Amino acid sequence: MFPDQVTLVDVGPRDGLQNEKQPVSAAHKIELVHRLQAAGLREIEVTSFVSPKWVPQMADNAEVMVGLKRKPGVRYSVLVPNMKGLEAALPTRPDEIVVFGAASEAFSQRNINCSIEESIERFRPVAAAAREQGLKVRGAISCAVGCPYQGEVSADEVERVVRLMKDIGVQHVGVADTIGVGTPLKVRAAMERALRHYPLHEVSGHFHDTYGQAVGNIYACLEMGIHHFDTSVAGLGGCPYAKGATGNVATEDVVFLLQGLGIDCGVDLDALVDAGDFISRVLGRKPVSRAANALLAKRVREEAPA
Numbered sequence: 001m002f003p004d005q006v007t008l009v010d011v012g013p014r015d016g017l018q019n020e021k022q023p024v025s026a027a028h029k030i031e032l033v034h035r036l037q038a039a040g041l042r043e044i045e046v047t048s049f050v051s052p053k054w055v056p057q058m059a060d061n062a063e064v065m066v067g068l069k070r071k072p073g074v075r076y077s078v079l080v081p082n083m084k085g086l087e088a089a090l091p092t093r094p095d096e097i098v099v100f101g102a103a104s105e106a107f108s109q110r111n112i113n114c115s116i117e118e119s120i121e122r123f124r125p126v127a128a129a130a131r132e133q134g135l136k137v138r139g140a141i142s143c144a145v146g147c148p149y150q151g152e153v154s155a156d157e158v159e160r161v162v163r164l165m166k167d168i169g170v171q172h173v174g175v176a177d178t179i180g181v182g183t184p185l186k187v188r189a190a191m192e193r194a195l196r197h198y199p200l201h202e203v204s205g206h207f208h209d210t211y212g213q214a215v216g217n218i219y220a221c222l223e224m225g226i227h228h229f230d231t232s233v234a235g236l237g238g239c240p241y242a243k244g245a246t247g248n249v250a251t252e253d254v255v256f257l258l259q260g261l262g263i264d265c266g267v268d269l270d271a272l273v274d275a276g277d278f279i280s281r282v283l284g285r286k287p288v289s290r291a292a293n294a295l296l297a298k299r300v301r302e303e304a305p306a
């Protein structure tokens with residue numbers, strides 16, 4: 001049974017831009033967030049408070065957060081890996097923080113320079129302090145269906161991290177296919193393990209589209225009743241520590257799917273396509289979204305003199 005409503009978290013400003021080699025100004029990032037909220041996105045992952053030596057593109061995190069003209073009803077989240085990140089993030093007033101671990105030891109080491117267990121010990125005080133401040137705490141579990149260093153990742157390995165996150169007070173888990181190798185049955189198996197410990201409304205899917213499977217994987221999740229997904233406008237993205245992985249599933253492609261299924265997500269597809277076109281022009285390339293490119297081409301045809 002499909003859900004009636006779906007919540008999309010646009011992670012384009014963070015996951016989408018973190019890997020860009022060319023500088024993207026804080027002003028352009030802010031403009032992107034404004035366009036996403038104008039298009040109806042109610043959850044936006046804005047930036048990350050990580051080491052600027054590791055991820056230079058997110059060094060302007062505070063500037064972007066304080067530069068936002070916030071829209072009532074929109075939730076703004078940021079990634080934090082440790083207490084230092086939380087302390088830097090708090091004055092910028094996020095609504096939600098995201099701690100990010102991994103189901104694979106090798107990825108945990110490459111991404112955040114510590115083992116899975118050590119990462120949980122880093123997240124423990126972060127989750128407690130954030131909750132004390134009234135912030136919601138989400139946990140992302142990278143490499144939940146495959147790892148660029150380890151290869152196969154089992155559902156048991158996913159469940160282990162889900163449990164650890166639950167134990168330290170993480171309120172929502174995002175099951176992430178970092179390198180886009182998941183197919184519906186594998187994704188289902190990983191999701192089932194998350195659902196053993198969290199209710200449906202506190203589990204989300206985060207899919208990269210490297211092998212063109214992301215929309216199919218989202219459809220499989222919808223069949224399970226999952227109704228919270230991370231997506232990225234214009235299909236921006238890729239993780240600096242997962243070489244070869246392409247962007248997140250494009251928000252435009254997912255909105256097109258949801259509209260076709262008659263599922264409400266509150267997003268105006270035309271305005272979203274404009275937002276994707278805006279950031280793609282800033283980056284000097286076309287959106288990586290089949291739906292966006294089809295809709296942009298249709299506009300050109302319709303505007304051409306007969």
Ligand SMILES: CC(C)(COP(=O)([O-])OP(=O)([O-])OC[C@H]1O[C@@H](n2cnc3c(N)ncnc32)[C@H](O)[C@@H]1OP(=O)([O-])[O-])[C@@H](O)C(=O)NCCC(=O)NCCSC(=O)C[C@@](C)(O)CC(=O)[O-]
Nearest residue numbers: 049050051054081084085100111112113140142176178239
């Ligand atoms: C986690 C650390 C910091 C550990 O890095 P470390 O080197 O182990 O940490 P450290 O505590 O030893 O500190 C080393 C230096 O970093 C500084 N530092 C320490 N913490 C911070 C902080 N919060 N903000 C700013 N600076 C910080 C600290 O002050 C020190 O500075 P120095 O004395 O050398 O000048 C590092 O590994 C890091 O920043 N990694 C970045 C990882 C990252 O952002 N990856 C991409 C996001 S995850 C992702 O994209 C996946 C996801 C979520 O989308 C889901 C999916 O698809 O899989």
